[in-house]
Amino acid sequence: MDRSKKESTMARFKKEFTKGLIISNPVFVLVLGLCPTLAVSTSIDNALGMTLAVLIVLLGSNIIISAIGRFVPNITRIPIFIVIIATLVTVVNLLFHANLPDTYESLGIFLPLVVVNCIILGRAEAFASKNSVVYSIADALGITVGFMLALLMLSFIRQVLGTGSLTAFGIHCFTLPVLGEHPISIFILPAGAFLVIGLLMALFKRTGVIKND
Amino acid sequence: MKDKSGFKKAWPIILLTIVVVISVSGLRYIDSITRSKIEAQQEQKIESMLSGMFPKMTQYDYDAEDDIYTIKTDGKKIGYAFIATGQGYGGDIDILVGLEDETTIKSISIISQKETPGLGTRITESPFIDNFNGLKINDAQLSRDDGKVDAITGSTISSRAVVDAVRTTALEKVKLLNSQKEGS
Incomplete structure (x- = not known):
């Protein structure tokens, strides 16, 4: 009895985690948080910096909100969630400023703007406020990994097409022969991000990775 | 109940x-x-x-009261620097201004800004920043206001914020420097 319950908890944890990767991928399926996605998917480093920020904030907000969710009356739900999220974002902002100054600089305004990233409030509203702490952790981790996968894909494509070369963690990986001299710079601009997101979404739907409902 | x-x-x-x-x-x-x-x-x-800004700098003194850096090479003064703050489109713009002497700007660089990416952020980049190299303080105005600094197309507010902050703060600091000289 005990064992089967434990197993089902594990199974549920796994399910809540894996759903964020593909089935409800925040960028390609839920289409949430596109503003930071467009803005920071210009390089692999930025994408990882943003992922780290979202991980800390989303994990923190999901844990706190799932823990206090049932004590929160409906009328003050949104103000309380926003105060919690804004606090976490400010904490991340200060920690990045102190410990990761380069990332802080290149993320610029988009780091404080994680406050209004709809992924965070969306998960708080749709998941954390109705589920237990353990599953909310799984949800936060899954969504963050899904967000990271999407950002990495986008930033890889955009960096390679838009600059003709790839640099990650300050290490120069490769330069393409023709693109290196004539990069398609629109891919570094926001318009290019829309093109890449649209094409990837179409590709995923066509190949059946994302199911049409 | x-x-x-x-x-x-x-x-x-x-x-x-x-x-x-x-x-x-x-x-x-x-x-x-x-x-x-x-x-x-x-x-x-x-x-x-x-x-x-001052490649020859060997040391600098910071005057906390006047908020002025005095740049020195082997004990000889070669210039001054200070931080000017302008009101940009998205918040404060902090600018480090280097002075060659009491009338001429050596160069400027932007310490921090929150301008619109792609538009206002061009105040940190070369064509705009280079306007200030060797500029007389009184010429630090936009071209349309009879100055010698070309505003960035589409970012007049950010450009003007930088130019005005540089000029007004530079004039203030020069006054302080002159009064220091008279005092000593």
Whole structure:
């Protein structure tokens, strides 16, 4: 009895985690948080910096909100969630400023703007406020990994097409022969991000990775 | 019964207050442990900017009262620098201004800004920043205001904020420098 319950908890944890990767991928399926996605998917480093920020904030907000969710009356739900999220974002902002100054600089305004990233409030509203702490952790981790996968894909494509070369963690990986001299710079601009997101979404739907409902 | 419903009505307010108090104290704590690190970084950044501006610099003195850096090579004054703050489109713009002497700007660089990416952020980039190299302080106005600085197309507010902050602060600092000289 005990064992089967434990197993089902594990199974549920796994399910809540894996759903964020593909089935409800925040960028390609839920289409949430596109503003930071467009803005920071210009390089692999930025994408990882943003992922780290979202991980800390989303994990923190999901844990706190799932823990206090049932004590929160409906009328003050949104103000309380926003105060919690804004606090976490400010904490991340200060920690990045102190410990990761380069990332802080290149993320610029988009780091404080994680406050209004709809992924965070969306998960708080749709998941954390109705589920237990353990599953909310799984949800936060899954969504963050899904967000990271999407950002990495986008930033890889955009960096390679838009600059003709790839640099990650300050290490120069490769330069393409023709693109290196004539990069398609629109891919570094926001318009290019829309093109890449649209094409990837179409590709995923066509190949059946994302199911049409 | 009456008590209970009163509490029920007040509960949202009480909870919101508790949440706000906890987050404010949490933020104060994080601020206190990161502040010194952030300040040290800012200082380091200014130092490296100063040595970029004045490649011959061997040391500098900082006058905290007037907020002026005096740049020296082997004890000889070669210039001054100070921080000017302008009101940009998205918030404060902090600018490090280097002076060659009391009338001429050596160069400027932007320490921090929150302008619109792709538009206002061009104030940190070469064509605009280069306007200030060797510029007379009184010429630090936009071309349309009879100055010698070309505004960035589409970012007049950001351009004007930088130009005005540089000129007004430079004039203030020069006054301070002159009064220091008379005093000593």
